[in-house]
Amino acid sequence: MTIIFALISGVIFGAGLALAGMLDPSKVAGFLDLFGVWDPSLAFVMGGGVVVNAIGFMLIKKRSKPVFADAFKLPLTQNIDKPLLIGSALFGIGWGISGLCPGPAVASALLNPSDGLGFMVFLTAGLVLGRVIARRMA
């Protein structure tokens, strides 16, 4: 059942990204272009997503465990450390260059395979390499 609900969640995630305009790198860059002609649309994506998730999460938390799993698996790390800030800073640079963050990159990989599949290969290579670097930093 966890697999079925992960699939359903993924479909809604991918569809939401597409409807929101997140699969269009030019729209993403338009949102990030605060010093040019600014398209604020994606603030509504983040706002809508966070508010719905925050309200729902408060209700979910009252349960002792998920419907089809043993426990809620939440991140254990709480502190703001160097890897968090360096990694996030790097991610922002890559996002600014490409107009693609990991979700939209996955969702558009087959829609625009000439660009998308190559991007996914390098993204995955970066994830593997980044894990090695993160381990050294720890």
Next chain:
Amino acid sequence: MTIDFDHFTPLMSLFGGVMIGGAALILMAFSGRVMGISGILAGLTQSHQNKSELPWRLAFILGTILGPFVVMMVTGQGIEIRPVAQGPLLMLGGLIVGLGTAIGSGCTSGHGICGLARFSTRSLAAVMTFMATAIITVALIRHVL
């Protein structure tokens, strides 16, 4: 600052955002997992370590790929994709996004949608950092270089 009203889509973007939040809720309520796509992808590359986590991760990724096709079937319209980078620059962007999200333990979905909804100060720091460097990067590319 000038607002780009030609491309501004507040209602559709809000609707998409609500769906993204709903997707995160479904994954947490039923499977107990955070919807952090970079973490899910990274988990696939080390599947030998935790085989039991592989099926739901694959299912989520498959769903994410299918989602836009469902939208196209329902609306009967294509999805606009206008690249901002090509070739080596795009690949470099992909590599940096991968490196950054692995070192920083998350991206727009995990730190942004999920972390902020849990009022995590760690995720707030991550979001403010990547928003700042992304805005600076676009400003440099579009207005300086």
